[in-house]
Amino acid sequence: xxxxxxxxxxxxxxxxxxxxxxxxxxxxxxxxxxxxxxxxxxxxxxxxxxxxxxxxxxxxxxxxxxxxxxxxxxxxxx
Numbered sequence: 001x002x003x004x005x006x007x008x009x010x011x012x013x014x015x016x017x018x019x020x021x022x023x024x025x026x027x028x029x030x031x032x033x034x035x036x037x038x039x040x041x042x043x044x045x046x047x048x049x050x051x052x053x054x055x056x057x058x059x060x061x062x063x064x065x066x067x068x069x070x071x072x073x074x075x076x077x078x
Contacts, residue, residue: 008040009033011050011074018073019065021058029057047074 009030016026032053040049051074058065 006046007033007037008046008049008053009037011047012054015050015054015070015073019054019058019069021054021063021065025057025061025063028061029053032057050074 012026012030012033016029033050051070055065055067055070
C-alpha cells in the first residue's frame with residue numbers, strides 16, 4: 001500500500017472556503033505553503049502550518065478573521 005504525504009497547501013481550499021476567504025487570498029496562502037514546504041520541519045502537522053498561513057494571509061489582506069475563527073475551522077479536521 002502506498003501512503004501519500006499530506007501537505008499544508010492541500011488544506012487551503014477547504015479552510016479558505018470555510019472562512020469565506022476570496023479565491024485570491026486562498027491562492028496566495030496556497031502559494032506560500034508550497035514555497036515553505038521544502039524547508040519546513042516534518043514535526044509540524046500540515047493542519048497547523050495551514051492554519052498559521054491562513055491566519056497570516058487574512059491579517060495581511062485586512063480581513064477580519066480572528067485566531068478563534070481559524071482555530072474553529074482547522075481544529076475540526078484534527
